Amino acid sequence: MELGFARVYFLPPGRLDTWCARAKESGFGAELPYDIAAAYPRAGCVALCIYPYLPYADGERIPAYYINSNRAYRAAKALVTQLNAEGIRCEYAFFPYRALAYACGVGDIGKNGLLHLTPYGSRIVLQALAIEGLAPLAYDETERCCPPGCDACARACPSGAISDKGLDVARCIRAQMEGALRSDGVKRLLSCHVGCERCMLACPFNAALPENEPDAQAREAFELRRLILGDASAARKLVGRNMTSSGKLIAEAIVFAARQGLYEDEIRAALSSPFEAVRDAAAWALDNNFQNQL
Ligand code: SF4
Ligand code: SF4
Structure with missing residues (x-):
């Protein structure tokens, strides 16, 4: 697809109650719309668009994820404009994308809390459009991401946010970088601008991806x-x-x-x-x- 999206999944605009309960418990992300049908009442389905990208080298200070996240956002906005011009009624939609993907049988969520999708690993940006008059499709693309015994991301995580139980969002550097002020701990551990990519760099599911550079x-x-x-x-x-x-x-x-x-x-x-x-x-x-x- 010319805008950079490699796949689109047409998913039901459901409720993410389990995700919402976890978000409220952890105190992170509870403000995101978890009742997608209520947030986009005219939507027949949501088109979850997958934007793959390539990592930069370990040690690179420029963030591959955020540069591509911004590109993907602009591509999704352009897609809305293009589809509306063709008479397809849709709007940009924002909700916990990876939770809906996983709930609908797409990919797997790894111990680092990210959606993994073969062959892109976790190097994907998710975007979505709420589309009117189009029914969702069913998918059976659930994967098994983390092989038994793998703890590469946990060992690479500078803040000890990952364990066998999964991601402790409160300890993740990314979550601590929402505000402008950084704790001294984040100042010491920060490895790239805007966020942290250390668990993605360590994950064997991303190992086959060729390296890019800014x-x-x-x-x-x-x-x-x-x-x-x-x-x-x-x-x-x-x-x-x-x-x-x-x-x-x-x-x-x-x-x-x-x-x-x-x-x-x-x-x-x-x-x-x-x-x-x-x-x-x-x-x-x-x-x-x-x-x-x-
Ligand atoms: S983004 Fe960084 S701090 Fe957060 S879980 Fe991954 S490695 Fe740990
Ligand atoms: S490094 Fe291993 S445990 Fe962590 S997300 Fe990747 S496959 Fe799962």
């Missing part, structure tokens, strides 16, 4: 000094503005640079940033990685 535009946009000096607009455009408000990328760049002992003067200047998260990161960097002379 293009020149991304390299330029995410250049550390440029970000620390406050020029984050190009990088924000690549990963999405809603994920990167309040100086998040600048604060993260300060953390990455400080851990390598780079750009002390620029970091010191960031103490007067209008963003609290940037001032916080700069103070942490000077305290922990340079001879602080505040």
Whole structure:
């Protein structure tokens, strides 16, 4: 498909009660619409669109997932426009995608909490459209992701969020990066901008995927000094503005640079940033990685 979607599943717009109960228990994600029929009352089905992407190398600071998540979001919006122009009534739909996929017999959820789908592993972005006048289809594509004894993701997870019981969302670095301010623990453990991909990098289900690398535009946009000096607009455009408000990328760049002992003067200047998260990161960097002379 020219927009980058490799597969589409036409699923019933049901209720995700089990998922909702777990979300309320953990305190994460409970605000997402779990009653899809109520959220999209005109929908006959939801088209779950699978957008596969390739990982970047282990150690890469630019996030493959978020760059492709933003691309997939824009592709889904374009698909809505295209279908509406062809007379197919549909709208962009947002709900716990992987929970619906799993409930409808598509893929498997691994110990790291992500949906795995052969041959893409967990390197997929899910998007959905609520479509009027189209009935759902039935699927029997349930997979078995985690082989007995596999704990590669648990060993790779820097915050100990994964066990045989699955993912403890509250400990996952991704979940702790929703707000702009980062705990000192996240500052120490962060491996790429916006989120964390360490469990995906370790998973054998992703091992056969060829490695990609950020293009020149991304390299330029995410250049550390440029970000620390406050020029984050190009990088924000690549990963999405809603994920990167309040100086998040600048604060993260300060953390990455400080851990390598780079750009002390620029970091010191960031103490007067209008963003609290940037001032916080700069103070942490000077305290922990340079001879602080505040
Ligand atoms: S995203 Fe990172 S912190 Fe979260 S479970 Fe995976 S490895 Fe652990
Ligand atoms: S690393 Fe192993 S245990 Fe973890 S999600 Fe992948 S297959 Fe499952």
